[in-house]
Amino acid sequence: MKFSTLFSFALAALSVNALPKAAVQRRADAIDDTTVLNFALTLEHLENAFYAGALEKFDEGAFKKAGLPSWARGRFVQIAAHEAAHVKFLSDALGDKATKPCTYNFPYTDPKTFAALSMALEGVGVSAYAGAAQFITNKQYLTAAAVVLSTEARHASWVAGAVNKLESWSGALDVPLGLNQVFTLAASFITSCPSTNPALPVKAFPTLTLTTAGNKAGSSGTVAYNGSSSASGTAVAFYTGLSTIFAPIKDGKFTLPEGLMGTVYAVVSSNATSVSDESILAGPAILEINFNSDNTLVKK
Known part of the structure; x- marks a missing residue:
């Protein structure tokens, strides 16, 4: 299928599933509320690093030169703040059990490829929360996950429609993905993780x-x-x-x-x-x- 050049870039970036040994040197078997929140926090750390790094690298002039709307960077700054808030929110809830950020490698080269990859990552985030909801037993945690999910969905819709000029939704229902499926996609950006991070019951499938x-x-x-x-x-x-x-x-x-x-x-x-x-x-x-x-x- 011949996708647009930018989205082809994003899909290619998500297809390199070489998993760092440090990310899976220990594997848990049980899935409880703490595990689910740490899984969510793993993704939020990734998104937080993704936006912070790109916004540090690309100023307003770079966005303008790339042909993106004048207001695009400001909205991405707001999204970055949301992701940082999600990290703090989940970290505070987990306390000393909270997983720490890993080291990442994101292959964007300019604001346009950053925006294309943002669309893919936000979509995966929505599917991750939708798929993990079934494992949450604490109603307060479930509500917390729901409001984060809805915000991630707003991000995904805005990036797709307003910035990348593609459809803002795929239909009446989003796709829930399993923990291993989400981790397979996320692992392509992880180069190493702290050895002290809590083990997660996940594995990456082949590319x-x-x-x-x-x-x-x-x-x-x-x-x-x-x-x-x-x-x-x-x-x-x-x-x-x-x-x-x-x-x-x-x-x-x-x-x-x-x-x-x-x-x-x-x-x-x-x-x-x-x-x-x-x-x-x-x-x-x-x-x-x-x-x-x-x-x-x-x-x-």
């Missing part, structure tokens, strides 16, 4: 690369992971809203199914009818299938 000849149903595509084409007998599972749509893989090829619009996540599953952490062979990969205000797909 998934999807390419398609177009963005409409029936377009042919290829799938590869672990450096080679996948075997027959598996399927690409596409997450859209709360639905999972399967496309059988044969000789490393698949056909894009009906019903995909906006931001879609995809994994390769050994089961062609259901997906679990045990059946995921690679992914997630992110597809951005742009559509117009009349719900027609943007031609590629």
Whole structure:
């Protein structure tokens, strides 16, 4: 699929899933409220570092030179403040159990590529909170997660529509992602973490690369992971809203199914009818299938 140049950059950045050993040298098995909050804090530390670093690097002149609206940087400054507040909020709630920030590497090169990557990260953040909510038992924590999620969703919508000129939503429902799926995407930016950080019950799946000849149903595509084409007998599972749509893989090829619009996540599953952490062979990969205000797909 031929995405816009900027969003292609963002997707490529999220496909390099080489996981630093320091991030997973210890792995917890239990998932309790503290674990979920530390998982959320891990993502908030990442976003906080992402915005702080970019805003330190790019001043108003750089944003203007990149052709972004004059007010864009000011709004990103506000988002950066939100992410810093989320870090403090979760850190205060966890006290001495709070995980510390890692060392990160973000591959943006200018304000435009920063904005493209921001859209991808904010979308992953929304899906992370939506997917982790099921593990929270404390109602106060659940409310806290809900208000952070709604703010992240506002960020994602603004960056997509106002800055990147793409659709601000993918449909009536967002996609919830599992802890391992989110960590797989986040791990591409982590270079090392403090050895004293609390262990998390997460692992990263192998990198998934999807390419398609177009963005409409029936377009042919290829799938590869672990450096080679996948075997027959598996399927690409596409997450859209709360639905999972399967496309059988044969000789490393698949056909894009009906019903995909906006931001879609995809994994390769050994089961062609259901997906679990045990059946995921690679992914997630992110597809951005742009559509117009009349719900027609943007031609590629």
